[in-house]
Amino acid sequence: MTDAEELRNRTKELLAAHPPASTDRLDFLRARFDAGLAWVHYPEGLGGLGAPRSLQVVVDAELEAAGAPDNDPRRIGIGLGMAAPTILQYGTEEQKRRFLRPLWTGEEVWCQLFSEPGAGSDLAALGTRAVREDGGPSRSSEAESGGDWVVNGQKVWTSSAHVARWAILIARTDPDVAKHRGITYFVCDMTDPGVEVRPLRQITGEAEFNEVFLTDVRIPDARRLGAVGEGWKVAQTTLNNERVAIGGMRLPREGGMIGPISKTWRERPELRTHDLHQRLLKLWVESEVSRLTAERLRQQLVAGQPGPEGAGMKLAFARLNQEISGLEVELLGEEGLLYDDWTMRRPELVDFTGRDAGYRYLRSKGNSIEGGTSEVLLNIVAERVLGLPAEPRTDKDVAWKDLAR
C-alpha cells in the first residue's frame, strides 16, 4: 500500500539523490522512471509503484516545486496516452521492459498507424496486409510464434510519423474472416527502409500529419502485441485512451477557446455589436458549463465512481471550439479576412488555441473528426449510455475480402 506521505518521501529522496539543478535532464528523467515516480499507477520496475493513479498529483506537485524537468508530455502524447497503456496491458515482459522507459523519457517518440484512406470511421475495414514470410500461421487458432511479418499498405493522418522511432500498427492478417477478427496489432520500426513518410498538407496550410506508405516492411514476430487475430480487441485499449486524452483536460475559467475571444472583446470595444455580444455570452456560458462538467467527471474519477459523462466531453469540446473560433473570425471584421501564414510547415506541437483566429477556426474543423467523428460518438452515447438499439449491421458476418469497397 502506497500512500501520499510515502510518495512524497520517495520524491524527496529522488530530488536529494539527483538535484535537478546539477543533473542532466535525461539522467533525471531516467532516475525518476527507475524510482517508480514516472506514472505511479504502473507496476514496479516499469516506472510505477502500483499506487492509485490519483496520487500522481502528489509527485508532480513536489517535482514542480523543486523545479525538476518534465518529459515534455505534449511532444510524446501518442506514446504516453495510447501506446503505453496498450503495451502495458498486452505486451510481453520483454516488450514492456524494452519500450516503456524510453517512451516515457521521450528518448523514443511514438506514432499511430491506424487510419487508412479507405478506413476512417470504419477502422476495422482496414486493408494494410501483414503476411508471414515463411507462410506460417496467420490465424489465432494456429501456432503462436513464427518468423517475420511482411507489411504492405498505406496509413494516413499520422501525427509525429516524421520524428517517430516506433509506431503502433494494426494490419490485416486474415482476409478470409469477418473484418474485426482478422486484424493483428504490431509495433513497427519507423526506421525500416520500407517505411516512407510524406507530409499531408491540411486546410490550415501546414502539415501536422503524414501519410505513411509501407512497402515490404519487415516486423519480427516478437514485436506483435497480443495474439494473432486479436488486434481489434487490443486497439480498443488504444482508442479508449485517445478519447480520454482529447476531451479530458482540466482548465481554469476561460482556459480553452473562449479565452482568446474574451480577451479580444475586452481590449477592442470598437469591434462590439449587440448581435456578437449575445452570441459571445451564450458561448461563454456553454464553455463554463462544459468546464464544470469536466471538473465533475474528474471529481467522480477521484472518488472512484467514474460516470459515462466522458463519452460526451469530446463532442462538446469540438462543437464549442468550432462555434467560438467562427465567431471570433466574424468579430474581427476586416482582420478576419486575413490569415497569418499559409506557408507549408511541419509543427512539432499543436495548440488548438494558438496562432490567430483564422488558424483556430480552420484547425478546429478537425476536432469533430479526429479521434472519432461526432456522428460516431453520438451513436456511441445513444447505444452505450442510453441503451438505444444499435445500428443495423450488414458487415458483421461477411469475410473482409467480400466487403463492398
Add this chain to the structure above:
Amino acid sequence: MSDLLYSEEEDALRAAVRDLLTDHCDAPGVIARTESDSPHHLALWKALTEGMGLAGLLVPEELDGQGATHREAAVVLEELGRAVAPVPYLTSAVVATEALLACGTDDLLRDLAAGTTIGALAVALNVAPGAAYRVVRQEDGLLHGELTGIADAAVADVLLVPADDGGLYAVDAGAATVTPQTSLDLTRPLATVTLDGAPGRLLGDAEPAVRRALRAGAGLLASEQFGLAEWTLTETVRYLKERKQFNRPVGGFQSIKHRLAQLWLEVVNTRAAARNAADALSNGEDVDVAVTVAQAYAAPVAVHAAEEAVQLHGGIGMTWEHPAHLYLKRAKADSIAYGTPGAHREALAALVDLQSP
C-alpha cells in the same frame, strides 16, 4: 473548486423524497388535481414538511430548522422537478425563507421551517435578481395596491410584500384578496394579490431581502430544471425503446438517437451547472456567476427536453392524458421564472467584464 458531487447523506435524502413522491404524487393524480379547486397537493406538502422537516433545510437549528444548506434543498428540488410536484417548496421553503433570513424575522422563520405556515414573496415570478419589481403603497401602516404573477399565493398563509417606502411587510393572507390567475404552468399557479388597507408588519429593507431571495430562487431553480429535464429524457428514451413503427423500435433510427444523445449531453451539463450553483449558494463563493451561469444554461435545456419529449412521443405526447404537457408547461414557465436566460446573460456580462457595445 466547488464540490459537484452528491454526498451519501444527499443520496439518502433523494431516495427518501423519491419514495414519498412515487407513493403520493403520480402523474394522473397531478393532472386531475390541476382542474380541481385545489391544484396544490397539500397532503404531500404536509408529508414533506411536518413528516420530513424539509421546509426547514435553510433555517438554522436554533430556529427549529434543519441547519442544512442549499445543496440539500437542491436535491429536494431535483426530485420535485422530476415529479412536477404541485407544492410550494421553491416559493416558501427557499424564496420566502431567504427573504426572512435577510430580515432576521425569527418567529416567521420558525413557522415556515415547520411547514405549518406557507410564505410567498409578493414579487412577480418573472422578476430576475436585482431587477425592478412592483411595490404597494404604504399609508399609516396600511398597504394598498395590486400585485400580479405571485406564484403559490393561493396557498400562502403569509405574504411578504414590498412597499413604496422601501420596506418589506408581512401581511396575513386573510387580510388580502388572493385571486388565482389562469396560469401556463398548472402545477405552480399564479395569483393576483390585492391589498385594500391591509395591515402590514415591517420586517426590514425590501431591496436586499428581495435580491437575496430571488438569487437563491434562481440558483436552486436550476436543480428543479435538471430534475424536469432528466425525467423527460429518461421517459422519452424508455418509450422509444418500446414504441415500434416500420417493424423497428423508433429509438433505433439514427436521427432520433442523435437527438437523444445531444439532449443527454445537455442534461449532464445541466447537472454540473446546477450543482455548482447549489454549492456556491451554500458556501457563499462566486455566487453571482454560478447562479447566472446555471440559470442561463439550465432554463433552455429544460424547455428543450420537454419539447423533445412531446415531439418524440408523437400523437400521445400531444394529449392531455399524457404527463408530457405538465413538464412542458413547467419548463417553459421556469424559463421565465426569476429572470429569463437573456436577463441572466446580461447580468453575467457585467460580472465577467464582457460589456455590451
